[in-house]
Amino acid sequence: MPVSDLRIAPPHLGEPYLLTPGPLTTSYAVKEAMLRDWGSWDGDFRAMTAELRTRLLALLGPGSDAFDCVPMQGSGTFAVEAMLASFIPRDGKALVLANGAYGMRSVQTLEYLGRDHVVLNKGDYLPPRGDEVAKFLAEDPAITHVVAIHCETSSGILNPVEEISEVVYGAGRKLLIDSMSAFGAIPLEVEQVRYEAMVSSANKCIEGVPGFGFIIARKDELEAAKGNSHSLSLDVHAQWAHMNKTGQWRFTPPTHVVAAFLEALRAHELEGGVAGRGGRYSRNRDVMVAGMRELGFETLLDNRWLSPIIVTFFCPADETFVFDRFYELMKDKGFIIYPGKLTVVDSFRVGCIGQMDEHVMRQVVSAAKDSLAEMGVANAAPPTPALKERAKLAV
Ligand SMILES: *Cc1c(COP(=O)(O)O)cnc(C)c1O
Numbered sequence: 399m400p401v402s403d404l405r406i407a408p409p410h411l412g413e414p415y416l417l418t419p420g421p422l423t424t425s426y427a428v429k430e431a432m433l434r435d436w437g438s439w440d441g442d443f444r445a446m447t448a449e450l451r452t453r454l455l456a457l458l459g460p461g462s463d464a465f466d467c468v469p470m471q472g473s474g475t476f477a478v479e480a481m482l483a484s485f486i487p488r489d490g491k492a493l494v495l496a497n498g499a500y501g502m503r504s505v506q507t508l509e510y511l512g513r514d515h516v517v518l519n520k521g522d523y524l525p526p527r528g529d530e531v532a533k534f535l536a537e538d539p540a541i542t543h544v545v546a547i548h549c550e551t552s553s554g555i556l557n558p559v560e561e562i563s564e565v566v567y568g569a570g571r572k573l574l575i576d577s578m579s580a581f582g583a584i585p586l587e588v589e590q591v592r593y594e595a596m597v598s599s600a601n602k603c604i605e606g607v608p609g610f611g612f613i614i615a616r617k618d619e620l621e622a623a624k625g626n627s628h629s630l631s632l633d634v635h636a637q638w639a640h641m642n643k644t645g646q647w648r649f650t651p652p653t654h655v656v657a658a659f660l661e662a663l664r665a666h667e668l669e670g671g672v673a674g675r676g677g678r679y680s681r682n683r684d685v686m687v688a689g690m691r692e693l694g695f696e697t698l699l700d701n702r703w704l705s706p707i708i709v710t711f712f713c714p715a716d717e718t719f720v721f722d723r724f725y726e727l728m729k730d731k732g733f734i735i736y737p738g739k740l741t742v743v744d745s746f747r748v749g750c751i752g753q754m755d756e757h758v759m760r761q762v763v764s765a766a767k768d769s770l771a772e773m774g775v776a777n778a779a780p781p782t783p784a785l786k787e788r789a790k791l792a793v
Contacts, residue, residue, distance in 0.1 A: 414732045415754055417762065419551050419579050419708045420474075420601040421608050422752030424662070428606060431661040432654040444645035446656055451641075453663045454612060457672055459587035466620055468638045469612045471652060474578045474599035476632060477611025479507050481574055481597050482545065484623040484634035485615065486513050490542040493518060493534055493571075495526035495562065498552035499739050500576060504545050511628055516541070522740045523553035523698060523710075524791065528561040535569040548577035548596075549584065549705045552739040553698060554747065556584065556705035563591050572619075578602055578611075579707050582666060583676040583751065594619045600655055603675060603707070603751055606662040609655030679706035682750035682759050689763030690748075693770065694778035698745060700791055706750055708736070712780030713744035719775045721746055727769035733762055743784040 416423045436443040451467040458465060470477045482504065486492050492513060494505050497520040508515040518534055520526050526546070535541055544566045549556050559575060566573045575596040577586055582603035586596060595615035600606035613634050615623075620638050627633035631649060640648045669675055683706045687697060690711060698710040713721055721737065721744065728735050738745025748762065770778060 412732075414729055414734045415758060415762075416734050416752060417749045417754075418734060418736045419749045419751060420599070422601065422605065422749065423754060424605055424607060424658070425665060425753050427665065428658045428661045431657045432607070434657075436653040436657065438651050438653055439646055443651075443653060443656070446660055447641070447647065447651070448645060450656060450660060450663065453660075453667075454614065457582065457586075458614065459585075459589060461588045464616055464618075465588065465614055466617050466638060466642075467612055467614045468620070468634050468641065469610050469647070469651075469656075470632065470634070470637060471610050471647070471649065473608060474597070474602070474611045475503065475507075477597040477599060477613055478504060478576055478578070479511075480611075480627070480629075480632040480634050480637075481595050481613050481615075482507055482513065483511050483627045483629060483632060484613075485572075485574060485595050485619055485626070486543050487626050488513070491515060491538075491540045492543045492545050493531070493538070493541045494545045495520075495531065495547065495557070497521065497523055497526060497555065497557065498547070498550040500550055500552060500578070501545075501547050504547070504576065514540070522742060523550070523555050525555060525557050525703065526562065527558065528565040531562055532565045532569065535565070535571060541571060543572045543574055543594075545574050545576070548575055548586070549580040549707045551579040551708055554705050554708040554710050555699055555703045556580070556707075559586075560591050563593060567592050579751075580705070582672060583679050583706060585672050585676070600659045600662075603679070604659065604662050604666055605752060606659035607655055609652035610659075676706060678755060679750045681756045682706065682754060683709060685756040686748060686750065686759040686762055689760065690766060690778075693763070693767055695766075696780050696784070696788075698740065698788060700788075703791070708747050708749045708751070710738055710740065710745050710747050712784040713738075713746060714770075714775055714778040715781035715784075716775045716777055716779075718773055719770075719778075720773070723773055724769055727772055728765055731765035731768065733765055740787075742787050743781070745784075
């Protein structure tokens with residue numbers, strides 16, 4: 399398919415657009431790829447698994463031959479748990495850099511796993527900075543691994559992983575990255591950012607359907623991971639060794655999801671890979687944020703920290719604004735938005751990822767404008783406490 403034919407198709411059969419960070423709106427071709435059955439042990443499917451692994455590794459850029467890719471059944475959280483359990487030895491200690499729900503989920507996972515850990519908790523959205531991490535590491539020599547969230551999807555902040563990586567390796571420790579909602583749209587090339595392992599999943603920026611995640615790790619870390627995991631099904635070393643030996647997944651793979659994912663990977667390449675995908679998402683964000691600001695909405699984050707993945711807006715101070723009603727009005731117009739996750743002030747989120755382009759984003763803005771008018775909201779400006787909250791970022 400020539401690139402000029404790459405149109406953003408409206409969702410099939412009048413489904414709403416999912417302005418949510420996965421599951422997201424997929425192309426018709428991705429859905430269509432699921433219309434047949436595969437035997438999991440058959441050569442055709444083994445070739446599909448091999449292609450998937452090779453294509454994902456290629457996204458790391460030069461130097462990717464030191465890494466390998468291990469797909470893992472389940473949602474993204476399963477892959478995060480598999481990574482943490484497999485690469486942090488039982489006598490290791492992790493420092494988790496948390497600034498939202500996904501960082502806290504890694505903390506909770508380590509609690510379940512019984513792995514020693516400490517948390518640098520920045521609250522709802524403030525970014526963990528290099529100097530703070532350096533201080534933590536200097537004060538606690540027992541820390542072996544640092545866990546960072548690339549894009550913290552709960553606020554939409556793009557955390558400074560390059561800065562964090564430099565500090566971690568400067569202190570002789572190892573970095574594990576949850577790049578779930580960023581990988582495929584934001585570069586994570588191994589020559590630019592040093593890390594031991596990262597995870598992402600099928601239903602985020604590659605634009606597949608949900609059903610598996612994948613761990614990309616240095617081969618020597620994969621070797622060394624033998625015996626670390628507490629779990630049979632989530633053991634990354636075992637899955638890797640078995641896949642390399644037999645070409646198969648250890649347990650029933652999500653065959654249709656893999657077929658859809660390959661189609662999504664081909665579209666990703668045609669769009670220009672990580673740069674092309676990230677470029678479209680950035681335009682989505684820019685058009686949507688500019689339009690929403692014109693309506694009086696304000697973003698939680700300054701432009702500097704806004705990811706092209708998902709954007710948090712404050713709910714308007716106007717008392718006629720009720721989020722549940724706004725949600726239903728937006729849904730009636732064909733757009734599913736997302737409630738916010740801030741603990742201090744009311745907010746909502748709008749995703750920029752999936753099969754959507756800037757034209758769709760303009761429709762999102764006009765749907766928001768009409769929804770406000772229907773609710774009788776004259777002014778979308780946020781309440782003063784929200785702005786005070788945001789001022790914390792400026793310091
Ligand atoms: C989506 C996501 C996950 C995984 O969530 P699941 O619901 O298990 O797929 C983990 N971390 C981040 C940063 C995410 O955006």
